[in-house]
Structure formats: structure tokens, C-alpha cells
Amino acid sequence: MSKPAIVVENMSMMFNLNNEKIDNLKEYFIKLVSHKLHYTEFWALRDINLTVEKGDRVGILGFNGAGKSTLLKVIAGVLKPTEGSVKVNGVIAPMLELGAGFDMNYSGKENIYLYGATMGYSRKFIESKFDEIVEFSELKDFINVPVKNYSSGMRARLGFAIASAVQPEVLILDEVLSVGDAKFRKKSEAKITSMFDRGITVLFVSHSVDQVLSICNKAIILDHGRIIASGSAEEICAEYEDMITGGKK
Numbered sequence: 001m002s003k004p005a006i007v008v009e010n011m012s013m014m015f016n017l018n019n020e021k022i023d024n025l026k027e028y029f030i031k032l033v034s035h036k037l038h039y040t041e042f043w044a045l046r047d048i049n050l051t052v053e054k055g056d057r058v059g060i061l062g063f064n065g066a067g068k069s070t071l072l073k074v075i076a077g078v079l080k081p082t083e084g085s086v087k088v089n090g091v092i093a094p095m096l097e098l099g100a101g102f103d104m105n106y107s108g109k110e111n112i113y114l115y116g117a118t119m120g121y122s123r124k125f126i127e128s129k130f131d132e133i134v135e136f137s138e139l140k141d142f143i144n145v146p147v148k149n150y151s152s153g154m155r156a157r158l159g160f161a162i163a164s165a166v167q168p169e170v171l172i173l174d175e176v177l178s179v180g181d182a183k184f185r186k187k188s189e190a191k192i193t194s195m196f197d198r199g200i201t202v203l204f205v206s207h208s209v210d211q212v213l214s215i216c217n218k219a220i221i222l223d224h225g226r227i228i229a230s231g232s233a234e235e236i237c238a239e240y241e242d243m244i245t246g247g248k249k
Contacts, residue, residue, distance in 0.1 A: 003089045005170050005201035006052040006075060011084030013045040013070055013225075044070040045225045048084070054169075057202040059212035059233055061240045062222035068205045071222065072174050075203065090169030090201070093119065095160060104148035108139055108158055111147055115162045129165045136191070137161035138184070157184060164191050171195065173204045189214065209237045 017040045045067045052058055060068050073079045075086055076094035102111045112133055116126035134140050137157045139150075147155060163171070171192070192202070192215060206212055212219055212233055219236035221229040221243070229239050 059216035093168030
């Protein structure tokens with residue numbers, strides 16, 4: 001029996017929220033060394049236990065502030081959990097803030113190779129995918145332009161094109177299908193659906209129940225940092241809609 005793609009055990013994530021307004025770095029360090037900084041502990045996630053089998057596509061639903069993006073960042077390794085453990089088996093491609101990791105002074109072409117290298121792929125492999133990435137992103141005329149001159153939508157398209165072309169085993173999506181125009185959103189959704197044929201595992205945050213139903217076979221609901229429901233996508237989406245409407249249809 002193969003190992004699960006993702007195992008999260010007793011995981012909690014806490015942030016220190018500064019209670020005071022500090023105007024400059026000097027004042028911050030003075031208060032820091034004199035132990036006069038006052039914080040409030042904020043637990044973004046509490047006691048998360050989640051096992052995702054290989055090939056599962058799990059939708060993550062919840063209201064703003066529920067902890068959805070924080071959960072994805074911890075699983076992706078962007079944040080280290082305060083308590084508990086996270087294990088991921090396989091090459092992971094996090095699409096959290098598409099294009100956020102780009103070097104703005106580099107061109108789109110240079111960033112394609114840079115992103116591939118950070119994921120552990122060889123230059124030769126990225127070269128074999130280069131034309132596919134450029135074609136999908138629809139940025140052929142801008143590929144040699146510095147990314148700082150791209151719009152946020154252009155950066156998101158390039159980020160999606162790279163991450164979806166490098167054949168990850170685990171794909172983490174945070175609202176990324178809401179970027180770009182309707183045509184590109186439809187194309188992005190079709191690209192992800194095509195990746196299911198090779199058993200890719202997906203974690204997908206979205207406010208759209210329709211998107212979760214079209215992409216996912218399972219789902220969870222996060223509320224104030226805790227998982228309050230998990231099951232099939234159909235069951236959980238129906239429960240989430242009840243939460244939105246207060247049980248009124």
C-alpha cells in the first residue's frame with residue numbers, strides 16, 4: 001500500500017500579533033531588547049489532523065479568516081508549524097500567490113528557469129517545457145520583458161503555466177483559478193483536470209462551491225482554525241452552502 005500524499009498530525013499554527021504601534025525600526029529594537037514589546041497570541045490553526053491519499057483532490061472551504069491560506073502555506077513548507085507535524089510525499093508545486101516568488105528585475109524567460117530550479121528541475125527539463133509554458137501563458141510577445149512591467153494577471157498566468165507544466169505530484173492551489181479573464185480561468189481549470197489522469201494530488205482553496213464540485217472528490221470546512229467537517233465534495237459543499245445561507249434555501 002502506497003504512502004499517503006500528505007499527513008498532517010496534531011498541527012497548530014500560532015502568530016504573535018504586536019499590540020503597539022511602532023513608528024520605526026530603532027524603536028522596535030529598543031523595545032525588543034528591553035522586553036517592552038507586548039504581543040497577543042493568535043492561533044490561526046488548532047489541532048489539525050488531515051490525511052490526503054495519493055490522487056485525492058481535496059477542496060478547502062471556509063469563511064475569510066478561517067485559516068485556509070495558512071494551512072496551505074504550512075503544508076507547502078512556507079511556514080513552520082508551532083506544534084505538530086506535516087509530511088508530504090512527492091514533488092510539490094504550491095500555487096499560493098502566483099508570481100510572488102518571481103525576481104521582478106528578471107524577464108519572464110529568466111523567471112521560468114529560476115522557478116524550475118527552485119523546484120529541483122534541471123535546465124534541460126525546463127528547456128523541454130519552455131515552449132509549452134510560453135504558449136499556455138499567452139505571453140509570447142512579453143517573455144523577454146522584465147516581470148516588473150507585467151500586470152498582476154500576467155504574472156499569475158506565467159506562474160500557473162510554469163507550475164502546471166513541471167509535472168508535480170502534489171498541487172496546492174489557493175484561489176488561483178480566479179485570476180485572469182473568463183477564458184483563461186476556463187483553460188486553467190481544464191489544464192488541472194487533465195492532470196488528474198496521472199493521479200496528481202490536489203489541495204484547492206476556493207470560495208466557489210461550483211469550482212470545488214467540478215475539481216474535487218473530497219472537501220473539508222475550516223472554521224476559526226479548526227476542521228469542523230470532512231467528507232465527499234458533494235456532502236461538504238452542501239453543508240457549506242447551508243452555513244452561508246443559515247440553512248435557508
